[in-house]
Amino acid sequence: MKRRDFVQIAGLGLGGMMLPLGLLGNSNPVSIEALLESPLNVLQKKQIADAALNTAKSNGATYTDVRIGRYLNQFISTRENKVQNIVNGESYGVGIRVIANGTWGFASTNDVSPEGVKKATMQAVAIAKANSKFQTDPVKLAPNASHGEVSWKTPIQKNAFEIPVAEKVELLLAANAEAQKNGASFVNSNLFQVNEQKYFASSEGSYIDQDIHRIWPTFNVTAIDKAAGKFKTRQAMSAPMGMGYEYMNPKQEDKLSGVVPGMYLYKNSYDIIEDAGLAARQAKEMLSAKSVDPGKYDLVLEPNHLGLTIHESVGHPLELDRVLGYEANYAGTSFATLDKLKAGNFNYGSKLVNIFADKTQPGSLGAVGYDDEGVKCKQWDLIKDGVLVNYQAIRDQVHIIDQKESHGCCYSQSWNDVQFQRMPNVSLAPGKDPYSVQQMIKDVEKGIYIAGRGSYSIDQQRYNFQFGGTVYYEIKNGQITGMLNDVAYQSNTQEFWNSCTKICDASDYRMFGSFFDGKGQPSQVSAVSHGSSTTRFNGINVINTGRTI
The missing domain is CATH 3.30.2290.10 (PmbA/TldD superfamily)
Structure with a gap:
């Protein structure tokens, strides 16, 4: 090549x-x-x-x-x-x-x-x-x-x-x-x-x-x-x-x-x-298109965009080996430390936020019947009603969190690499009540609709971050008024997920995916999907990436 x-x-x-x-x-x-x-x-x-x-x-x-x-x-x-x-x-x-x-x-x-x-x-x-x-x-x-x-x-x-x-x-x-x-x-x-x-x-x-x-x-x-x-x-x-x-x-x-x-x-x-x-x-x-004015906006994030935010701010910090410090030399650690899980009440997001891991989702990149340790794959909760309830762990890890059964998320990229804990499909559950994207737009007075992935940055503990997208549209008084340029939003993981105020129903549920998610030393890649419906986050700080100070 x-x-x-x-x-x-x-x-x-x-x-x-x-x-x-x-x-x-x-x-x-x-x-x-x-x-x-x-x-x-x-x-x-x-x-x-x-x-x-x-x-x-x-x-x-x-x-x-x-x-x-x-x-x-x-x-x-x-x-x-x-x-x-x-x-x-x-x-x-x-x-x-x-x-x-x-x-x-x-x-x-x-x-x-x-x-x-x-x-x-x-x-x-x-x-x-x-x-x-x-x-x-x-x-x-x-x-x-x-x-x-x-x-x-x-x-x-x-x-x-x-x-x-x-x-x-x-x-x-x-x-x-x-x-x-x-x-x-x-x-x-x-x-x-x-x-x-x-x-x-x-x-x-x-x-x-x-x-x-x-x-x-x-x-x-x-x-x-x-x-x-x-x-x-x-x-x-x-x-x-x-x-x-x-x-x-x-x-x-x-x-x-x-x-x-x-x-x-x-x-x-x-x-x-x-x-x-x-x-x-x-x-x-x-x-x-006009350049965005910095400030606080309500963000309407479509699944192809939100999947990357889920990947970085939920998927990676809830990998148990990262929590334990095994990835510190290469990919960082996690703010979601063991004491937060043991407390049983750590507020990861609003009560609307239900995030689950699943190696069996049809059509997903991570879908298999059995992982690379021969464990039958399944679905399990990571965040329930906004509260941290579990991590992602494999056979030689689960005893550390006082569990007796592997989650079935061990994977190797090839026959000549050793298998280790890899992220399963990690997804945001859709809203339970009928609610469309069009209805969500009508409920926003000052906001931005973001579709598709863009550049991003997140710290080594997966806490403070900045995300861009592919296309951006301004929302004023419930109407799309035109395209915007130079948009990126900044937040921290806990503040961001607690700002989640509305999730569209299952009819809008779609998956984003990463074909080449890197981890480990020597580095390996794996494929993983992240499902969600279009979701609204209120009062998020938006910056203008085209302006210099």
């Missing part, structure tokens, strides 16, 4: 969330035909897993899990009327994790054979025994029932890898053409597709075969005013989803009317051509 192409892709409003190494060369380039092949059947996978399990036991391991992983990806990049890049990638191998002498050990190999995994398993046991000399407290694993031989698949209708590349290129180029027809000076579009084929086996008797699919169409358009020497950009309003190629076939019932004429938002399918045309028109409108 050329440096210029990387810079363009990395600048697509990812908000600091990085591209997966597999899409940039960590995996082996293969043909599309090879992507559709299956090197091992389930019986062969079980035989290889058993070779590792038996070897670990005979060498003194008290617990073992084996992950046979085949990670496939396809990335298509276009600019205006040209194809810039098409990448098919495959990464294939086995990771073995053991407990010996009360200590973790891990090793991996790309030799997917009984002999290869035996050698890697002996290395994992040797590492555990070496580490045990420095381990002060033995690993404590929460109980996990044996699931026997089970399977789970993302319920896709169309496998994106089976769709001809030419058809996908044609769609991206059509979106580019629509953007240019509506006034875009430049446009690039991209399509990411991922398929994780994962087989998990453990010494506790589970043999779990999973087939996981994700997709993300996106673009960036730029409109230029040459006379004024100005330019404005608008990125796609798409959300990465845990779906197949059916996401790219728009359905009328999935299209929700926005707050301005001609503006549509998308729920469970996506019209990239329609959105590209709207993006170009909005980018042109931004060139002449």
